[in-house]
Amino acid sequence: MKYPLVEIFSSLQGEGRNAGRPCVFVRFAWCNLACAWCDTDVAERFSLDLDALVAELETHKERSVVLTGGEPTLVAGMPELVARLKEHGWWIAVETNATRSREDAPWLDFVDYVACSPKAEAPAEVRLESADEVRVVASSEDVVDFCRSIHSRIAARDYYVSVCDRDGEMDFATAKSVLSRLPGWSLNVQLHKLIGIR
Template sequence: MMQERQYRINEIFYSLQGEGFWAGRPAVFVRFSGCNLACPFCDTDFSGYELMDAGTILEHVERWGKCRFVVLTGGEPALQADNALIDLLHRHGYYVAMETNGTCQPPQAVDWLTVSPKTSFVRSRGVRPVVERAHEVKVVFDGQAEVSDEKIKAIHYYLQPCDTGDEGRNREILYACIEYVKAHPKWMLSLQQHKILNIR
Protein backbone atom coordinates (compact mmCIF):
# COMPACT_ATOMS: atom_id res chain seq x y z
CA MET A 1 0.00 0.00 0.00
CA MET A 2 1.31 3.42 -0.98
CA GLN A 3 1.72 5.82 1.94
CA GLU A 4 -0.10 9.14 1.70
CA ARG A 5 2.06 12.20 1.29
CA GLN A 6 2.93 13.96 4.52
CA TYR A 7 3.08 17.75 4.77
CA ARG A 8 5.08 19.63 7.41
CA ILE A 9 2.49 21.88 9.07
CA ASN A 10 3.53 24.58 11.51
CA GLU A 11 -0.02 25.49 12.54
CA ILE A 12 -3.62 25.71 11.37
CA PHE A 13 -5.74 28.50 12.80
CA TYR A 14 -8.78 30.71 12.15
CA SER A 15 -8.53 34.49 11.99
CA LEU A 16 -8.98 37.46 9.68
CA GLN A 17 -6.77 37.97 6.67
CA GLY A 18 -4.66 40.95 7.65
CA GLU A 19 -3.02 41.98 4.39
CA GLY A 20 -3.61 42.77 0.74
CA PHE A 21 -6.77 42.34 -1.32
CA TRP A 22 -8.59 40.03 1.10
CA ALA A 23 -7.80 42.06 4.24
CA GLY A 24 -10.59 41.76 6.79
CA ARG A 25 -11.98 38.48 5.41
CA PRO A 26 -12.28 35.50 7.77
CA ALA A 27 -9.88 32.75 6.75
CA VAL A 28 -8.51 29.42 7.87
CA PHE A 29 -4.72 29.65 7.67
CA VAL A 30 -2.67 26.55 6.93
CA ARG A 31 0.91 27.49 7.71
CA PHE A 32 3.55 25.23 6.18
CA SER A 33 6.89 24.86 7.93
CA GLY A 34 10.12 25.73 6.15
CA CYS A 35 11.27 28.27 3.61
CA ASN A 36 13.99 28.55 0.96
CA LEU A 37 14.75 32.16 1.96
CA ALA A 38 16.05 33.80 5.12
CA CYS A 39 14.40 37.21 5.36
CA PRO A 40 15.59 39.16 8.41
CA PHE A 41 12.08 40.40 9.28
CA CYS A 42 10.39 36.96 9.21
CA ASP A 43 8.28 36.48 12.34
CA THR A 44 7.53 32.75 11.93
CA ASP A 45 9.19 30.08 14.07
CA PHE A 46 9.72 26.98 11.93
CA SER A 47 11.48 24.89 14.57
CA GLY A 48 8.32 22.92 15.31
CA TYR A 49 5.90 21.20 12.95
CA GLU A 50 3.54 18.26 12.72
CA LEU A 51 3.43 15.83 9.82
CA MET A 52 -0.09 15.67 8.38
CA ASP A 53 -1.62 14.02 5.35
CA ALA A 54 -4.19 15.87 3.25
CA GLY A 55 -7.13 14.25 5.06
CA THR A 56 -5.83 15.37 8.45
CA ILE A 57 -5.32 18.93 7.17
CA LEU A 58 -8.92 18.90 5.92
CA GLU A 59 -10.16 17.70 9.33
CA HIS A 60 -8.44 20.64 11.01
CA VAL A 61 -9.77 23.12 8.44
CA GLU A 62 -13.32 21.83 8.86
CA ARG A 63 -13.34 22.79 12.54
CA TRP A 64 -14.47 26.22 11.33
CA GLY A 65 -17.33 24.95 9.19
CA LYS A 66 -18.87 28.23 8.06
CA CYS A 67 -15.62 29.63 6.67
CA ARG A 68 -14.91 28.42 3.12
CA PHE A 69 -11.76 30.51 2.56
CA VAL A 70 -8.40 28.81 3.12
CA VAL A 71 -5.02 30.55 2.93
CA LEU A 72 -1.92 28.42 2.37
CA THR A 73 1.00 30.31 3.84
CA GLY A 74 4.34 29.75 5.48
CA GLY A 75 7.26 29.84 5.30
CA GLU A 76 7.04 28.95 1.66
CA PRO A 77 3.94 26.84 0.91
CA ALA A 78 4.92 26.23 -2.72
CA LEU A 79 7.70 23.92 -1.46
CA GLN A 80 5.06 21.45 -0.25
CA ALA A 81 1.48 22.29 -1.25
CA ASP A 82 0.31 20.41 -4.33
CA ASN A 83 -2.73 19.96 -6.54
CA ALA A 84 -3.80 16.84 -4.60
CA LEU A 85 -4.26 18.85 -1.38
CA ILE A 86 -5.95 21.75 -3.16
CA ASP A 87 -8.26 19.41 -5.11
CA LEU A 88 -9.35 17.81 -1.83
CA LEU A 89 -10.16 21.24 -0.37
CA HIS A 90 -12.04 22.14 -3.56
CA ARG A 91 -14.13 18.98 -3.33
CA HIS A 92 -15.26 20.13 0.11
CA GLY A 93 -16.24 23.58 -1.10
CA TYR A 94 -13.19 25.65 -0.17
CA TYR A 95 -11.71 28.60 -2.05
CA VAL A 96 -7.93 28.28 -1.76
CA ALA A 97 -5.51 31.21 -1.73
CA MET A 98 -1.73 30.94 -1.51
CA GLU A 99 0.88 33.41 -0.32
CA THR A 100 4.30 32.73 -1.86
CA ASN A 101 7.65 34.43 -2.38
CA GLY A 102 7.38 33.37 -6.03
CA THR A 103 10.69 31.49 -6.23
CA CYS A 104 8.90 28.13 -6.79
CA GLN A 105 6.09 27.39 -9.21
CA PRO A 106 2.82 27.09 -7.24
CA PRO A 107 0.20 24.39 -7.88
CA GLN A 108 -2.00 25.26 -10.85
CA ALA A 109 -5.18 24.43 -8.91
CA VAL A 110 -4.84 27.38 -6.50
CA ASP A 111 -7.70 29.89 -6.82
CA TRP A 112 -5.87 33.06 -5.74
CA LEU A 113 -2.14 33.69 -5.85
CA THR A 114 -0.35 36.38 -3.86
CA VAL A 115 3.33 36.83 -4.69
CA SER A 116 5.49 38.69 -2.22
CA PRO A 117 8.96 38.93 -3.79
CA LYS A 118 11.65 39.30 -1.13
CA THR A 119 14.67 39.91 -3.35
CA SER A 120 15.69 43.05 -1.49
CA PHE A 121 15.99 41.07 1.74
CA VAL A 122 17.17 37.66 0.51
CA ARG A 123 20.29 36.30 2.14
CA SER A 124 20.37 33.31 -0.20
CA ARG A 125 22.20 34.76 -3.20
CA GLY A 126 20.97 34.05 -6.69
CA VAL A 127 17.36 33.24 -5.72
CA ARG A 128 14.90 35.11 -7.91
CA PRO A 129 11.14 34.86 -8.47
CA VAL A 130 10.07 32.50 -11.24
CA VAL A 131 6.33 33.24 -11.10
CA GLU A 132 5.30 35.58 -13.92
CA ARG A 133 1.58 36.01 -13.20
CA ALA A 134 -0.43 36.42 -10.01
CA HIS A 135 -3.63 37.95 -8.74
CA GLU A 136 -1.72 40.31 -6.47
CA VAL A 137 1.86 41.35 -5.81
CA LYS A 138 2.73 42.45 -2.29
CA VAL A 139 6.13 44.05 -1.71
CA VAL A 140 7.47 44.51 1.81
CA PHE A 141 9.08 47.96 1.84
CA ASP A 142 11.72 49.18 4.30
CA GLY A 143 11.79 52.75 3.04
CA GLN A 144 15.22 52.32 1.45
CA ALA A 145 15.33 49.33 -0.89
CA GLU A 146 14.16 49.88 -4.45
CA VAL A 147 10.61 48.71 -5.05
CA SER A 148 10.43 46.03 -7.71
CA ASP A 149 7.60 43.75 -8.77
CA GLU A 150 10.06 41.60 -10.75
CA LYS A 151 7.89 42.24 -13.82
CA ILE A 152 5.18 40.00 -12.38
CA LYS A 153 1.87 40.65 -14.14
CA ALA A 154 -0.91 41.06 -11.57
CA ILE A 155 -4.30 42.66 -11.07
CA HIS A 156 -3.35 44.38 -7.80
CA TYR A 157 -0.04 45.75 -6.50
CA TYR A 158 0.43 46.42 -2.79
CA LEU A 159 3.23 48.09 -0.86
CA GLN A 160 3.49 46.98 2.76
CA PRO A 161 5.62 48.66 5.42
CA CYS A 162 8.26 46.37 6.89
CA ASP A 163 7.81 45.75 10.61
CA THR A 164 11.27 46.26 12.11
CA GLY A 165 10.17 45.96 15.72
CA ASP A 166 11.23 49.57 16.31
CA GLU A 167 8.27 51.93 16.68
CA GLY A 168 10.13 55.03 15.49
CA ARG A 169 11.64 53.29 12.47
CA ASN A 170 8.27 51.73 11.61
CA ARG A 171 6.69 55.20 11.58
CA GLU A 172 9.38 56.46 9.18
CA ILE A 173 8.83 53.45 6.90
CA LEU A 174 5.07 53.97 6.92
CA TYR A 175 5.44 57.61 5.83
CA ALA A 176 7.92 56.55 3.13
CA CYS A 177 5.38 53.97 1.89
CA ILE A 178 2.64 56.58 1.75
CA GLU A 179 4.82 58.95 -0.24
CA TYR A 180 5.89 56.16 -2.62
CA VAL A 181 2.28 55.11 -3.27
CA LYS A 182 1.25 58.72 -3.89
CA ALA A 183 4.09 59.08 -6.41
CA HIS A 184 3.41 55.67 -8.02
CA PRO A 185 -0.39 55.20 -8.18
CA LYS A 186 -0.03 51.70 -9.63
CA TRP A 187 0.56 50.68 -5.99
CA MET A 188 -1.81 50.60 -3.02
CA LEU A 189 -0.90 50.66 0.65
CA SER A 190 -1.29 47.40 2.57
CA LEU A 191 -1.17 47.52 6.36
CA GLN A 192 -0.84 44.46 8.58
CA GLN A 193 -4.30 44.79 10.08
CA HIS A 194 -3.89 41.72 12.28
CA LYS A 195 -1.04 43.44 14.11
CA ILE A 196 -3.02 46.66 14.48
CA LEU A 197 -5.96 44.64 15.87
CA ASN A 198 -3.63 42.46 17.97
CA ILE A 199 -5.01 39.20 16.57
CA ARG A 200 -3.28 36.25 14.93
Protein backbone atom coordinates (compact mmCIF):
# COMPACT_ATOMS: atom_id res chain seq x y z
CA MET A 1 0.00 0.00 0.00
CA LYS A 2 1.24 3.47 -0.86
CA TYR A 3 0.22 6.85 0.54
CA PRO A 4 -1.15 9.33 -2.06
CA LEU A 5 0.85 12.54 -1.70
CA VAL A 6 0.95 16.08 -3.04
CA GLU A 7 4.05 17.43 -1.28
CA ILE A 8 6.36 17.13 1.74
CA PHE A 9 8.16 20.26 2.91
CA SER A 10 9.66 21.98 5.98
CA SER A 11 8.22 25.27 7.17
CA LEU A 12 6.75 27.00 10.21
CA GLN A 13 3.22 26.20 11.27
CA GLY A 14 1.35 29.31 10.23
CA GLU A 15 -1.98 28.84 11.96
CA GLY A 16 -3.60 28.58 15.34
CA ARG A 17 -2.03 27.88 18.73
CA ASN A 18 1.10 26.31 17.20
CA ALA A 19 1.89 29.23 14.88
CA GLY A 20 5.65 29.60 14.59
CA ARG A 21 6.47 25.95 15.37
CA PRO A 22 8.98 24.41 12.92
CA CYS A 23 7.30 21.44 11.27
CA VAL A 24 7.46 19.10 8.32
CA PHE A 25 4.21 19.21 6.37
CA VAL A 26 2.92 16.07 4.69
CA ARG A 27 0.14 16.99 2.29
CA PHE A 28 -1.94 13.98 1.34
CA ALA A 29 -3.88 13.96 -1.90
CA TRP A 30 -7.66 14.10 -2.36
CA CYS A 31 -10.48 15.74 -0.47
CA ASN A 32 -14.17 14.95 -0.03
CA LEU A 33 -15.21 18.63 -0.16
CA ALA A 34 -14.91 21.21 -2.92
CA CYS A 35 -14.81 24.60 -1.19
CA ALA A 36 -15.28 27.48 -3.63
CA TRP A 37 -12.28 29.39 -2.28
CA CYS A 38 -9.98 26.34 -1.91
CA ASP A 39 -6.43 27.25 -2.98
CA THR A 40 -4.94 23.81 -2.26
CA ASP A 41 -3.96 21.55 -5.12
CA VAL A 42 -5.07 18.13 -3.90
CA ALA A 43 -4.24 16.06 -6.98
CA GLU A 44 -1.84 13.19 -6.31
CA ARG A 45 1.71 13.90 -7.51
CA PHE A 46 3.54 10.91 -6.08
CA SER A 47 3.11 8.04 -3.65
CA LEU A 48 5.34 6.40 -1.04
CA ASP A 49 5.01 3.26 1.03
CA LEU A 50 5.29 3.44 4.82
CA ASP A 51 9.03 2.82 4.99
CA ALA A 52 9.79 5.33 2.25
CA LEU A 53 7.54 8.00 3.76
CA VAL A 54 9.10 7.66 7.23
CA ALA A 55 12.59 7.62 5.67
CA GLU A 56 11.77 10.83 3.76
CA LEU A 57 10.58 12.50 6.98
CA GLU A 58 13.76 11.45 8.78
CA THR A 59 15.80 13.49 6.26
CA HIS A 60 14.26 16.68 7.73
CA LYS A 61 15.71 18.40 10.82
CA GLU A 62 12.35 19.11 12.49
CA ARG A 63 10.77 16.60 14.83
CA SER A 64 7.22 17.90 14.50
CA VAL A 65 5.04 16.80 11.62
CA VAL A 66 1.72 18.14 10.33
CA LEU A 67 -0.41 15.59 8.49
CA THR A 68 -2.61 17.69 6.24
CA GLY A 69 -4.39 17.63 2.92
CA GLY A 70 -6.58 17.34 1.14
CA GLU A 71 -8.23 15.33 3.85
CA PRO A 72 -5.87 13.02 5.79
CA THR A 73 -8.69 11.13 7.54
CA LEU A 74 -9.63 9.63 4.16
CA VAL A 75 -6.18 8.09 3.71
CA ALA A 76 -5.69 4.38 4.35
CA GLY A 77 -2.79 3.29 6.53
CA MET A 78 -2.85 6.22 8.95
CA PRO A 79 -2.82 4.07 12.14
CA GLU A 80 0.40 2.43 10.94
CA LEU A 81 1.96 5.77 10.01
CA VAL A 82 1.07 7.38 13.35
CA ALA A 83 2.39 4.37 15.30
CA ARG A 84 5.68 4.42 13.38
CA LEU A 85 6.14 8.17 13.80
CA LYS A 86 5.50 7.91 17.55
CA GLU A 87 8.13 5.13 17.74
CA HIS A 88 10.56 7.59 16.13
CA GLY A 89 9.69 10.34 18.62
CA TRP A 90 7.72 12.68 16.37
CA TRP A 91 5.22 15.24 17.67
CA ILE A 92 2.22 14.78 15.38
CA ALA A 93 -0.46 17.27 14.43
CA VAL A 94 -3.36 16.59 12.08
CA GLU A 95 -5.37 19.11 10.08
CA THR A 96 -8.83 17.85 9.13
CA ASN A 97 -11.98 19.33 7.63
CA ALA A 98 -14.01 17.67 10.46
CA THR A 99 -16.12 15.51 8.14
CA ARG A 100 -14.96 12.30 9.82
CA SER A 101 -15.65 11.39 13.44
CA ARG A 102 -13.20 9.85 15.89
CA GLU A 103 -15.12 6.61 15.40
CA ASP A 104 -14.38 6.85 11.67
CA ALA A 105 -10.72 7.67 12.33
CA PRO A 106 -9.81 6.30 15.79
CA TRP A 107 -6.12 6.96 15.17
CA LEU A 108 -6.87 10.65 15.85
CA ASP A 109 -6.81 9.71 19.56
CA PHE A 110 -3.10 8.86 19.26
CA VAL A 111 -1.77 12.09 17.75
CA ASP A 112 -0.60 15.08 19.77
CA TYR A 113 -2.77 17.77 18.26
CA VAL A 114 -5.93 17.90 16.14
CA ALA A 115 -6.80 21.11 14.32
CA CYS A 116 -10.07 21.10 12.43
CA SER A 117 -11.52 23.45 9.86
CA PRO A 118 -15.23 22.71 9.44
CA LYS A 119 -16.70 24.36 6.36
CA ALA A 120 -19.78 26.57 6.52
CA GLU A 121 -20.52 25.50 2.94
CA ALA A 122 -20.99 21.89 4.08
CA PRO A 123 -22.58 22.04 7.57
CA ALA A 124 -24.29 18.67 7.26
CA GLU A 125 -20.94 16.97 6.70
CA VAL A 126 -19.44 17.90 10.10
CA ARG A 127 -18.94 14.75 12.19
CA LEU A 128 -15.89 15.36 14.38
CA GLU A 129 -16.82 15.55 18.07
CA SER A 130 -13.69 17.12 19.58
CA ALA A 131 -10.37 18.71 18.62
CA ASP A 132 -7.63 20.83 20.15
CA GLU A 133 -8.56 23.78 18.00
CA VAL A 134 -11.30 24.77 15.58
CA ARG A 135 -10.75 27.22 12.73
CA VAL A 136 -13.61 28.54 10.61
CA VAL A 137 -12.99 30.69 7.53
CA ALA A 138 -14.97 33.94 7.51
CA SER A 139 -16.22 33.37 3.98
CA SER A 140 -19.28 35.61 4.58
CA GLU A 141 -21.14 37.44 7.35
CA ASP A 142 -23.50 34.46 7.54
CA VAL A 143 -20.77 32.27 9.02
CA VAL A 144 -21.64 33.52 12.55
CA ASP A 145 -24.55 31.10 12.96
CA PHE A 146 -22.38 28.26 11.67
CA CYS A 147 -19.67 29.13 14.23
CA ARG A 148 -22.21 29.10 17.06
CA SER A 149 -23.44 25.71 15.89
CA ILE A 150 -19.88 24.38 15.65
CA HIS A 151 -19.08 25.63 19.16
CA SER A 152 -21.88 23.44 20.51
CA ARG A 153 -20.98 20.43 18.35
CA ILE A 154 -17.15 20.28 18.53
CA ALA A 155 -15.50 20.47 21.96
CA ALA A 156 -12.17 22.33 21.70
CA ARG A 157 -9.78 24.47 23.72
CA ASP A 158 -9.50 27.23 21.11
CA TYR A 159 -11.91 28.56 18.51
CA TYR A 160 -10.55 30.71 15.69
CA VAL A 161 -11.92 32.66 12.75
CA SER A 162 -9.65 32.73 9.72
CA VAL A 163 -9.52 35.54 7.19
CA CYS A 164 -10.88 34.44 3.81
CA ASP A 165 -8.29 34.67 1.05
CA ARG A 166 -9.88 35.06 -2.37
CA ASP A 167 -7.20 34.90 -5.05
CA GLY A 168 -4.72 36.73 -2.80
CA GLU A 169 -7.23 39.31 -1.51
CA MET A 170 -7.47 38.99 2.30
CA ASP A 171 -10.97 39.87 3.55
CA PHE A 172 -10.11 41.23 7.03
CA ALA A 173 -13.33 43.28 7.23
CA THR A 174 -15.61 40.25 7.21
CA ALA A 175 -13.41 38.39 9.72
CA LYS A 176 -13.47 41.40 12.08
CA SER A 177 -17.24 41.75 11.80
CA VAL A 178 -17.79 38.01 12.37
CA LEU A 179 -15.47 38.01 15.40
CA SER A 180 -17.28 40.94 16.98
CA ARG A 181 -20.33 38.70 17.31
CA LEU A 182 -18.51 35.62 18.64
CA PRO A 183 -17.39 36.02 22.28
CA GLY A 184 -14.47 33.72 23.09
CA TRP A 185 -13.35 33.32 19.47
CA SER A 186 -10.04 34.79 18.25
CA LEU A 187 -8.46 35.72 14.96
CA ASN A 188 -6.38 32.96 13.38
CA VAL A 189 -3.41 35.09 12.42
CA GLN A 190 -2.13 32.90 9.50
CA LEU A 191 1.51 33.79 10.12
CA HIS A 192 2.69 32.14 6.89
CA LYS A 193 0.67 34.62 4.82
CA LEU A 194 1.91 37.61 6.82
CA ILE A 195 5.59 36.72 6.51
CA GLY A 196 5.36 35.27 3.02
CA ILE A 197 6.29 31.63 3.57
CA ARG A 198 4.52 28.46 2.51
